Structure formats: structure tokens, C-alpha cells
Amino acid sequence: VKLTKPFNVRGTVVIEVSERLEDHDWALAMAAKNPVIVAYVGRLTPGQPEFASQLDRYRKNPLFRGLRTFFGPIGEGLKQPAFMADLKRMADAGLEIDIAGGPRQLGQAALDMATLSARIPDLRMVINHLPMPKPESEADLALLKKGLDELRHCPNVYAKLSQVIRRVGGVVREDLASWRGALDEMYDVFGPDKVVYGSNWPSCLPDSGTEYGPVFNLVQEYFTGKGREVSEKYFWRNSAARSE
Numbered sequence: 001v002k003l004t005k006p007f008n009v010r011g012t013v014v015i016e017v018s019e020r021l022e023d024h025d026w027a028l029a030m031a032a033k034n035p036v037i038v039a040y041v042g043r044l045t046p047g048q049p050e051f052a053s054q055l056d057r058y059r060k061n062p063l064f065r066g067l068r069t070f071f072g073p074i075g076e077g078l079k080q081p082a083f084m085a086d087l088k089r090m091a092d093a094g095l096e097i098d099i100a101g102g103p104r105q106l107g108q109a110a111l112d113m114a115t116l117s118a119r120i121p122d123l124r125m126v127i128n129h130l131p132m133p134k135p136e137s138e139a140d141l142a143l144l145k146k147g148l149d150e151l152r153h154c155p156n157v158y159a160k161l162s163q164v165i166r167r168v169g170g171v172v173r174e175d176l177a178s179w180r181g182a183l184d185e186m187y188d189v190f191g192p193d194k195v196v197y198g199s200n201w202p203s204c205l206p207d208s209g210t211e212y213g214p215v216f217n218l219v220q221e222y223f224t225g226k227g228r229e230v231s232e233k234y235f236w237r238n239s240a241a242r243s244e
Contacts, residue, residue, distance in 0.1 A: 001036055003201075007216050011038035013239065015068055015098055015128075019043045024058065031063050039065040041098050046073075046090075047083035055086070059093050066090070066124075071101030071109035078115055088120055096124035098160075103132035107140055110147025117154040124156045129163040129200065131182035148189045158238065159190040162198030164218050165210045174214040176221050183222050192230045196239045 004012075014027055014037055024042045031037035044054050044067045058064045067090070077083030090097060101109055113125055135141055151157050164179045165172065173179070187195060197219065201212045223231040 013039040015041045041066045046086035051086045066096035068098040071105040075112040091123035098126045100128040107143030107147045114150035126158045130159045131186050158194045160198040162200040197235045
């Protein structure tokens with residue numbers, strides 16, 4: 001609350017990295033006491049025997065809005081009926097999945113998400129920490145282009161533009177000019193209705209030594225240039241679009 005006050009931030013979604021149920025319970029208890037936490041995304045494991053009962057337990061809490069997973073499990077899970085059945089449960093419950101991973105995996109992961117979206121059209125997915133560094137090999141670049149082209153046509157796959165400042169070649173650049181091309185590329189793929197804000201705080205501290213303010217200011221400058229309607233969609237409307 002203290003950190004974001006100068007930027008008029010009214011609420012935040014907590015994305016949990018721990019798989020311990022005790023940590024989920026603690027975070028949700030904190031959220032109940034702190035109105036600034038408007039939603040919580042937990043860590044449950046689809047495909048496990050206990051998943052359905054755990055999901056039934058947590059979905060009763062209106063602040064529980066989804067779960068976090070990673071690129072690898074999505075690709076593997078496409079071949080596992082129990083995994084797919086659990087993601088169908090998520091979709092039927094109106095919940096979403098946040099998906100994270102590294103830049104070398106993104107091309108294949110994008111193709112996997114497009115396949116998953118075709119099989120479970122109602123499942124909302126949010127790709128974390130975009131834009132990522134470009135892969136070095138031509139083959140990986142071609143795979144990434146193919147994957148992103150597939151995602152253009154997936155209405156329920158969103159991009160969290162939260163990695164706009166990072167260390168590149170030992171240098172940290174906090175100016176919009178250095179990141180405009182990468183942001184333009186993501187905006188071209190996902191458009192105004194499928195981009196959401198993320199600060200990547202506090203992970204941005206060890207990654208680049210950058211505090212909350214420069215990250216917020218950079219994306220605010222970028223989206224202010226697209227007009228108020230698009231800016232509001234990015235900062236909050238898209239995040240709340242189908243959360244009721």
C-alpha cells in the first residue's frame with residue numbers, strides 16, 4: 001500500500017509461488033483483512049488425485065480466482081486425461097490459469113496453449129512475464145513466430161506485460177524507447193482486449209535493480225499514448241472482464 005500510493009493503485013492480484021496449502025490459507029486470510037488484495041491465484045497441481053477436492057475447497061472463497069502453473073506441465077498435460085479434466089473443472093468454475101516459463105520455452109508453449117485453447121475454449125489463460133528476451137537460434141525464432149501467430153486467434157489467452165525492464169548486456173534501460181519495439185510486438189499479437197498489467201514486483205529488484213516506480217511509469221507512458229480506453233483496459237478492465 002505504501003509503495004504504490006504515489007501511483008494511485010487501488011488493488012492488486014497476488015500470484016502465489018508456493019504449493020503449500022498452509023501458505024494459501026495464510027495468504028487468503030491476509031486478503032480477507034486487506035481490501036487492497038482483490039484476487040488470489042494459488043498453486044494447485046492439475047492431474048493429481050487430490051486436485052478436485054482442493055479446488056472445491058478454495059473456489060468457495062470469492063477471492064480465489066485461479067492457479068499458477070508453468071510451460072512444461074501444459075505441454076505434458078495435453079496428453080494426460082486427468083490433467084485435461086481438471087482444467088475443464090477450472091473453466092467450468094470460471095477460473096483462470098497463470099502460466100510462467102523461460103524465453104527458450106515460449107515458442108513451443110505458445111503452440112501448446114493454442115492447442116489447449118482449442119480443446120477447452122472457455123479456459124482463460126494468462127501468459128506471465130512478457131515481453132521475454134528473443135531466442136538466439138533461427139529455429140527457435142521461427143517456432144516463436146508460429147506460436148504467437150496461433151495465439152492471435154485464441155480469444156481467452158491473455159498477455160501479462162510485466163517484464164518491461166530487465167538487465168540486457170549488463171545494462172538496465174528504463175526509457176520507453178528501449179522497450180517500445182518489444183511492447184509493440186506483444187500488442188500486435190494480443191491487441192487491446194487481451195493485455196493486462198503486472199508490476200513483476202518484487203522480482204524486478206534482483207533482475208534489474210529496478211523499483212516499482214520505473215516499471216509502472218514506463219507502461220503507463222506507453223498505454224497513455226494509446227488513449228484512455230485502451231489504457232483502462234490494460235490496467236484493470238481486462239483483468240476484471242469475466243471475473244464475476
